[in-house]
Amino acid sequence: MTEKDLPDYELTHKIIGCAMRVHSTLKNGFQEVIYQRALAVEMRDSGMGFSKEHNMPIFYKNELIGARRVDFLVEGRISVELKALASLEDVHIAQGLNYLEAYNIECGLLINFGSKSLQFHRLRNKKFNSTK
Numbered sequence: 702m703t704e705k706d707l708p709d710y711e712l713t714h715k716i717i718g719c720a721m722r723v724h725s726t727l728k729n730g731f732q733e734v735i736y737q738r739a740l741a742v743e744m745r746d747s748g749m750g751f752s753k754e755h756n757m758p759i760f761y762k763n764e765l766i767g768a769r770r771v772d773f774l775v776e777g778r779i780s781v782e783l784k785a786l787a788s789l790e791d792v793h794i795a796q797g798l799n800y801l802e803a804y805n806i807e808c809g810l811l812i813n814f815g816s817k818s819l820q821f822h823r824l825r826n827k828k829f830n831s832t833k
Contacts, residue, residue, distance in 0.1 A: 708808045708825065709779055712749075716775060717821055719743035720812045724819040733785040736814040737772055740783070744775065751775040757804045771800065780809035780824075789813045789820050801826035 723739040737753065744751055755774035759767045773781035782797050789811065797811040807829040813820040 712776060712779060713808065713810055713823055715747060715749065716744065716779065716781060716810055717812070719747055719749075720814070720821065721819055724814055727814070729785075729815050729817060731785065731814070733783050733814070736785060737783055740773070740781075740812075744773070749775055750777070751781075757800075759803045769800070769803075771804070778806065778808075780804060780806045782809065782811050784811070784813040785815040786813055788816055789822070794822055794824070797822070797824045798826065802828050805830055807831075 719740055720743075722743055723736060727736065727739060741751070741753055751773050753773055754770045756768050757771050757774075758765055759769060771780045772783045773779075775781055780797075780801060782800065784793060786793075793811060793813075797809060801807070801809050801824055805826070807826050809824040809826075811822045811824060
């Protein structure tokens with residue numbers, strides 16, 4: 702399977718393009734919230750539907766045990782987590798994958814604005830259950 706065969710490749714590509722425009726304008730060095738606000742402007746201007754700081758329930762054995770806010774939920778199906786760190790580490794990718802599983806979302810993006818060059822990872826939930 703190539704990257705273009707991943708679910709929602711075109712939409713994630715569009716989101717990454719928005720993030721690249723933000724990073725090329727602002728560069729690195731700001732707090733995450735600044736990038737979040739700028740990315741919201743770019744996605745809105747690109748015609749994407751999204752909710753910011755979307756509250757997502759977390760279940761354990763079918764019991765609601767809490768909630769967490771995802772930075773963006775795009776078109777009701779793509780989780781976007783933002784970071785403003787010098788570099789992404791494996792723990793951030795693992796965290797993003799755990800969130801996809803907890804939310805039962807098929808794919809997501811982890812985007813880091815804090816490095817000199819924009820960093821991003823497409824994430825896929827291999828345990829995604831489309832019948833839930």
